[in-house]
Amino acid sequence: MFDFQKKIEILRSYESLCFTLCVSLITEEQAACKTAEQVLIRLFGDRAFWQANEIERPPYILRICTRECLKWKQINLMQTS
Numbered sequence: 001m002f003d004f005q006k007k008i009e010i011l012r013s014y015e016s017l018c019f020t021l022c023v024s025l026i027t028e029e030q031a032a033c034k035t036a037e038q039v040l041i042r043l044f045g046d047r048a049f050w051q052a053n054e055i056e057r058p059p060y061i062l063r064i065c066t067r068e069c070l071k072w073k074q075i076n077l078m079q080t081s
Helices: 004-026 029-044 047-051 057-080
Strands: none
Touching: 004 029, 004 057, 029 057, 047 057
C-alpha cells in the first residue's frame, strides 16, 4: 500500500478530474467543490481505489463522483420541497 504522502500526491493528480465531474453533474460551483472534496477524502481511505491500476481509476472516480453528486441532489431536493 502507499504511504500518506504518496496517497496525497496521487489524489492531487485526480483533483481536477473530480472537480470537473462534480461541476458537470451539479453545476453549482460551491456545492461541486465541496462534493469533489468529499470524494477525494473518501478515495483516500478506499482500498479498492488504491488496488486499481491507473487505467481503472478514472472510471472508478466517475462512479464515486456520480454517486456523491446524486446524493447531494437528493438532499438538496428534499430540503427545497
